[in-house]
Amino acid sequence: MTWPTVLLLVIVAAAGLLRWRRPAWYWLAFGVTLAAVRVLVRYASVMEACGLTVPPSRWRLMLARIANRPVPESRAPRILRLRPTHTGLVLRLKLRPGQDAFDVATASDRLRHSFGMYGVTSRELRSGVVEIRMTGYDVLKRVQMPAKTGTRPMRIPVALREDGSVHYRDYRAVPHGLTLGATESGKSVYQRNLVAGLAPQHVALIGIDCKQGVELFPLARRFSALADNPDTALELLEALVSHMQDVYQLIRAEQRVSVAVPDAEIAADIWDLPEDLRPVPVVVLVDEVAELALFANKEEEKRRDRIITALVRLAQLGRAAGVYLEICGAALRLRTRQGHHDAPRPAHRPNRAPRQRRDVRQHGLR
Ligand SMILES: Nc1ncnc2c1ncn2[C@@H]1O[C@H](COP(=O)(O)OP(=O)(O)OP(=O)(O)O)[C@@H](O)[C@H]1O
Ligand SMILES: [Mg+2]
Known part of the structure; x- marks a missing residue:
């Protein structure tokens, strides 16, 4: 075995051990990057499979016909932001016309296993903007409060x-x-x-x-x-x-x-x-x-x-x-x-x- 193979094996073994014994550390070391890449790569197909896309609008169809181009595809909500946190990922989406926050909430279980996350919840931030919070592991198994919390009087x-x-x-x-x-x-x-x-x-x-x-x-x-x-x-x-x-x-x-x-x-x-x-x-x-x-x-x-x-x-x-x-x-x-x-x-x-x-x-x- 060459030394790069040995190094790779050691890293994989360390990642496996961390994931089993210390999921929070695994998340920070490996999980967050892997999950972010997975979400971005699979995004369009997952949204399609979960029924969270809208068909192309009439004017896009018309433009395609005039320009003699193929029929445009259905569109998924636009990603406004993907933010990693110490327990998961936060995805902020701008919904397309005709979609509402309830559509995303009902699809949360399908999103969970499609993106390979532990938990998915969603809430509407303002009209047409939805925040999807995903956790990478069971945060309640070993509760660790964040070092900084928003404590205020009362x-x-x-x-x-x-x-x-x-x-x-x-x-x-x-x-x-x-x-x-x-x-x-x-x-x-x-x-x-x-x-x-x-x-x-x-x-x-x-x-x-x-x-x-x-x-x-x-x-x-x-x-x-x-x-x-x-x-x-x-x-x-x-x-x-x-x-x-x-x-x-x-x-x-x-x-x-x-x-x-x-x-x-x-x-x-x-x-x-x-x-x-x-x-x-x-x-x-x-x-x-x-x-x-x-x-x-x-x-x-x-x-x-x-x-x-x-x-x-x-x-x-x-x-x-x-x-x-x-x-x-x-x-x-x-x-x-x-x-x-x-x-x-x-x-x-x-x-x-x-x-x-x-x-x-x-x-x-x-
Ligand atoms: N946040 C927590 N994390 C871990 N363990 C907990 C937590 N809250 C409660 N427990 C466990 O559950 C046990 C029972 O909790 P607690 O005495 O607060 O229940 P209770 O609802 O007040 O019950 P009772 O009505 O009999 O007084 C505790 O001894 C503790 O072991
Ligand atoms: Mg009691």
Whole structure:
């Protein structure tokens, strides 16, 4: 064997080993180049096979006939950009007239195996422009968050999505979160990740962990207040409601609305207040929320009603006062003796429960 053959064999063996043991390293060393070449070479034929081409327009057919040239071929979406990332490729396409983003989304599985990628997802960026994100390997098998993430106040990276992008929990965009999931689906680990992400930020953390505190109490030093049973949870929630009312008084005092103030400049939440007056935002983490709604006697039932009323008030009014709820549990039923705390029903509601509610019941979530 000559030395170039030996070198080639060593490279192929190293690539095979990397691909098996360290797919992320393989992707950066070999995969990204191979995949980019494969996508560009196969692009036209794959688009044709996946039904993502449009027939030539009438004027092109006419020009070809006049010039006595062969009939022009169908055209695939135009490639605007092909960008390699540390987990895959991002392809930006300009759709042809008559195509829409849904066509690309429905073809994503066919694109996946035609391009030899691990996963393909697509989304519309703007009218007629679609971004296809392809992953070269299973990014969730061994999660590695990118070294640089877009952390901002009240926005923290908590997970990696299957398309390789980072999932952020952004409290300014989505103030309250409710995570319902079966046991061992990762709710408490998610909450602990939130605590770790929020820890360096200027935010007060309040915890209610009705699993006797086993999930959140190990992180107690970062919390401003923690409750591990429904009695202390009630005190905490009612204190939060009164804090919320104080914040609203502050916002009202600072509003100084007159007819000359443009709508966009009226202070309507804590973020519109000057920094020196702005109260610290509060994130309330509740684990095993269903425990708060259990009762065995009249006294406990009264306590349950007060807890639910406080929770519902915080969920309705908390956002502007900078009180954000992060609730996890395996089941949820918000009902007081006065009635459901659900969305208002229409006056002409039928006697039976709406279809969506029945579906939810069938899945055991109430
Ligand atoms: N992001 C993750 N990555 C890897 N493993 C995880 C992740 N999230 C959860 N797990 C695993 O799942 C197990 C159960 O997670 P967790 O305790 O958060 O579930 P849970 O939904 O809170 O369950 P329960 O309802 O019983 O409290 C954890 O011990 C951990 O091993
Ligand atoms: Mg849990």
